[in-house]
Amino acid sequence: MCDGALGVIVLTNARDPQMLPAMLELLREFSRIAPEASLAVGIAMTDEVEDFLVPPFGEALVAEGFRVPVMRVDARSATQITFLVKSLLSYRYTSATR
Template identity: 50%
Template sequence: MDNYQNKLVFVGHVGAGKTTAIRSISDVPPVSTEMPMSSEQIDGKLTTTVALDYSTVELDDGELLHIYGVPGQKYLDFMWPMVCHGAMGIIVLVNACSPQKLTYAALMLEEFSKLAPHASFAVGVTRSDLVPSFRLDAFRNDLITKGFRLPVVKVDAREPEQVDFLVKILLSSRFVGSQIASA
């Protein structure tokens, strides 16, 4: 029987940085199925993950964390329950460049909190360096207004230290019991 206790899931829309984040912190070469983008490229991104990303990372205490990346598009939602089953943490990645970032984040949080009611949640905003007008505190407040009070941080998915920090925020919130709190 698999042990799902140490399962962490990254979810987000195309280009949110799931594959990049998982690569950044993996101890082993991640499993992912990259295919050329069928529609127009997004900011030079040439490939998209057609199924899941999967990898592992060893925590400081020797615990092995299983990390999955799952697409956030609604038409792929059949994958969500199996990936989320028993997950202890879910990180929603949103692309700061996306005009729909608030809608996407709220939708993901709503859907995934139903699928993994015992998981801890955090939101990572990627690519904020490309949007000088982006304000993290305003985004965090917008999520609170929509009913989601949880850790929200900027993260450059290409930077292992930043992704590691986000994972640590999530792991620490597990001990203080911060499932999604109603605002």
């Protein structure tokens, strides 16, 4: 599914109590399958979780070795998903020029 991909976007549900371990497992697997692909994470349903904060989630990913764009998204919004795709591509471009 992602073999040879330029990037992989993983959408997760903030209401899932196993969100972080499940996300880490997906990121590890996608990194193994497509090691050259850039990764980005979209977190949906954050409006339904009281006091949900993105920074602790992002920090947990960094602690596991994943420096990737992480943002809240409404998965039903084409505009927000487009922004997530642009973030992935921008991150890929800036990482490649370093």
